[in-house]
Amino acid sequence: MPPSDPSAAGFFDAHCHLGQPAASVGWQVLCGTSEADWGAVLQRAASQTGAEPGQILPMLGLHPWQVPAASSRWAEQLESLLRSHQAGLGECGLDFAHEDADRAAQEAAFRLQLRWAQTLHRPVAIHAVRAWGRLIDLLREEGVPAAGAMVHAFGGSPETARTLQDMGLYLSFSASLLKPGRDRLRAALAVVEENRLLLETDGAADLAAVIVEAARLRGVPAEELAARTCENGKRCFKELMA
Numbered sequence: 210m211p212p213s214d215p216s217a218a219g220f221f222d223a224h225c226h227l228g229q230p231a232a233s234v235g236w237q238v239l240c241g242t243s244e245a246d247w248g249a250v251l252q253r254a255a256s257q258t259g260a261e262p263g264q265i266l267p268m269l270g271l272h273p274w275q276v277p278a279a280s281s282r283w284a285e286q287l288e289s290l291l292r293s294h295q296a297g298l299g300e301c302g303l304d305f306a307h308e309d310a311d312r313a314a315q316e317a318a319f320r321l322q323l324r325w326a327q328t329l330h331r332p333v334a335i336h337a338v339r340a341w342g343r344l345i346d347l348l349r350e351e352g353v354p355a356a357g358a359m360v361h362a363f364g365g366s367p368e369t370a371r372t373l374q375d376m377g378l379y380l381s382f383s384a385s386l387l388k389p390g391r392d393r394l395r396a397a398l399a400v401v402e403e404n405r406l407l408l409e410t411d412g413a414a415d416l417a418a419v420i421v422e423a424a425r426l427r428g429v430p431a432e433e434l435a436a437r438t439c440e441n442g443k444r445c446f447k448e449l450m451a
């Protein structure tokens with residue numbers, strides 16, 4: 210399945226950002242990260258033509274890296290955009306990779322976004338790095354948004370993958386699968402149920418290459434995995450489908 214294969218129209222890229230080519234791959238979940246790009250995400254989604262094979266699914270969120278720089282009005286602004294546009298929540302989450310990360314501020318921002326996902330019935334895209342225990346705690350306390358919830362660029366253990374999918378989350382894998390020495394990541398990919406699996410470019414990869422590698426690791430035909438992850442994506446993000 211070469212990257213130029215016309216079946217690319219059926220591909221579902223479960224996580225990307227502005228600044229990459231438009232939806233030649235089919236469906237794209239386009240995530241905002243701060244007040245600075247929410248307007249542009251909505252504009253890109255609104256500018257797509259009906260002739261395109263896929264669709265851009267817009268998501269608006271405050272990324273954990275952007276929490277320290279957010280203005281005092283971010284929450285008010287985000288809630289108002291969500292109420293006036295059919296967009297999902299994301300990307301949001303927890304990233305404790307840096308020692309000086311303000312964990313309390315990240316958790317407060319994430320809780321708020323989980324609550325909007327619940328009350329407005331929107332899907333949520335979660336970023337989680339070195340914060341798996343707290344992620345699971347917060348999801349248990351706030352509840353997993355019923356409209357659809359996914360962890361993007363999953364990088365946790367197989368045990369964490371099992372826990373999250375048992376809670377009803379989808380798990381998305383990125384081009385990290387293609388890097389050498391990622392045995393734990395490959396082991397996590399192996400435990401994900403076929404109806405919970407998503408694949409993504411994260412804006413920096415060829416989706417076909419990710420599909421081919423994930424299919425090889427799971428021992429299934431690439432075409433089958435492409436179709437399966439496309440069905441899963443449409444189910445997880447159904448609230449955003451036209």
Ligand SMILES: [Zn+2]
Nearest residue numbers: 224240300411
């Ligand atoms: Zn991202």
